[in-house]
Amino acid sequence: MSLPNQANDAITFDTFMEGIWRQNPVFVMVLGMCPTLAVTVSAENAMSMGIATTFVLVSSCLLVSLIRNLVPKEVRIATYIVIIATFVTLVDYLIQAVSLKLYEALGAFIQLIVVNCIILGRAEAHASKNPPLKAVVNALGMGIGFTIGLFALGGTREILGAGKLFGMSLFGDQFQPWVVMVLPPGGFFVLGGWLLLFSLLRGRKEARAEA
Amino acid sequence: MNDSLSLIFISTLLTNNFVLAMFLGLCPFLGVSGRLNTAFPMGVATTFVMLVASLCAYGLNLLLTYFNLDFLRLISYIVVIASSVQLVEMVMKKYSPALFRALGIYLPLITTNCAVLGVALFQTARDYNFTQSLAFSLGGGAGFTLALVLMASLRERLQLSNVPTLVQGTALSLILAGLLSLTFMGFAGLGGGG
Numbered sequence: 001m002s003l004p005n006q007a008n009d010a011i012t013f014d015t016f017m018e019g020i021w022r023q024n025p026v027f028v029m030v031l032g033m034c035p036t037l038a039v040t041v042s043a044e045n046a047m048s049m050g051i052a053t054t055f056v057l058v059s060s061c062l063l064v065s066l067i068r069n070l071v072p073k074e075v076r077i078a079t080y081i082v083i084i085a086t087f088v089t090l091v092d093y094l095i096q097a098v099s100l101k102l103y104e105a106l107g108a109f110i111q112l113i114v115v116n117c118i119i120l121g122r123a124e125a126h127a128s129k130n131p132p133l134k135a136v137v138n139a140l141g142m143g144i145g146f147t148i149g150l151f152a153l154g155g156t157r158e159i160l161g162a163g164k165l166f167g168m169s170l171f172g173d174q175f176q177p178w179v180v181m182v183l184p185p186g187g188f189f190v191l192g193g194w195l196l197l198f199s200l201l202r203g204r205k206e207a208r209a210e211a
Numbered sequence: 212m213n214d215s216l217s218l219i220f221i222s223t224l225l226t227n228n229f230v231l232a233m234f235l236g237l238c239p240f241l242g243v244s245g246r247l248n249t250a251f252p253m254g255v256a257t258t259f260v261m262l263v264a265s266l267c268a269y270g271l272n273l274l275l276t277y278f279n280l281d282f283l284r285l286i287s288y289i290v291v292i293a294s295s296v297q298l299v300e301m302v303m304k305k306y307s308p309a310l311f312r313a314l315g316i317y318l319p320l321i322t323t324n325c326a327v328l329g330v331a332l333f334q335t336a337r338d339y340n341f342t343q344s345l346a347f348s349l350g351g352g353a354g355f356t357l358a359l360v361l362m363a364s365l366r367e368r369l370q371l372s373n374v375p376t377l378v379q380g381t382a383l384s385l386i387l388a389g390l391l392s393l394t395f396m397g398f399a400g401l402g403g404g405g
Contacts, residue, residue, distance in 0.1 A: 030381050033237035034325040078293060081322070085286040093282070108332045111285050115323040117238055184232045185396065188389030195382040203377060 011134050019142030025118045026149025026191075027198050032118040036150060037187035039109050043166050046154025047147065048102055052095065052110060054143025056087045057119050061127035061139035068128045080123045081114070088113045118146060156190050157181050216346040219339075223350030226399060229326045230358040231392040236326030239317055240359060241384050249313045250363035251356065256299050256314070258352025260321050261330050263295040264288070265348035268331035269341055288331045289322075296322045326355055361391060 014022075025031045035053070040046045060083050071079050092110050096103045103110070113119070122142055127135040158164055161181030163171045180186050229235040236257070243253045271287050300318055304311045311318065321327060330351050334344045365387055374383060 030241070031238075033241070034234050037237065038234035077319075078290075081289055081293065082286060085289050089282055089285050092285070108329065108336060111332055112235075112325050112328060114285060114289055115325045115328050117320075117323055120323060180393070183396065184234065185389045185392040187234065188385050188392055192382050192385035192389060195380075195385065196378065199377055199380070199382060 019145040040154035046150040050147025065135035220350040244362040254356025
């Protein structure tokens, strides 16, 4: 994490936008890959996963930031993990209560939010050094950035692999679905493709800056 | 589920390979797979942690179910995993400091390796008994090591070849992983699937 360790508490627009664009967890930092690839077989799953992760991210960052001066340095990681696990358990039971269908579709991956590197990374790199409000704004940005990334992947895979978006058929009956896209290899290919696109854009931007 | 031990082992090793079919443990998979001589020890260390975590999780689950404390499952699993990683770290630091330095940050990160927590969660979800959990975690660890070693060998080869600068880095690794995953789908008939 290349965040400069500055002691300023001001909340700027960048605090929020950082996670959405400059440090997007999916496309720039390539963090939290496991849920990213595993649940993005459809846009709906991807959105739900993104929202669940955002909730855990924001609440744990808030709590971590509130207790940041009380936790001894040696046990901080363990403390963060326990905080995160608590919120994940909360989300797990919540989703089970709200939509059993969704719960079955996401399966163990809801509980696996605990080991999503983005959350621990944010708690350690940002929330533990900043006041609560700033931490929350930043976490919210990160969460939204993650959700957008998941949605981009899930949408692409659902459109290519099933010819649908949010369960609605897009191309009519003639469409031959590209089945491999909803299978595991497709996850790798689609994310690889998106990363290619982003490095292409970045390359162009740098070339323009030099010219 | 009432699967035989060999079936569980083969299916977690090949058909439902943790990395290539279930997307578990991708961070170390992409992070440490640059060189073959760190990839293999990393795989072995992860396998060991998986084994310990799986056994502890089995015992813990019995305890938690007995006391009706299901909601504590996730928290207690993660604590168990964190402590076994600490154990591996201490052992490795003592016996192989060079390897310890080579693995660097990725060693403590085994804690946040989804594959380890995945083993614990899936074996609980599938109601595996003691020996089945053992076979499951060994298969999972072996599968993880296999994927890591394959990937590392491929990437070592790629360093010698001429790749467009645009594709280099994560994008290339992901496409490689996709191809590997495609290959592993060929095992789909083995062991009757998931």
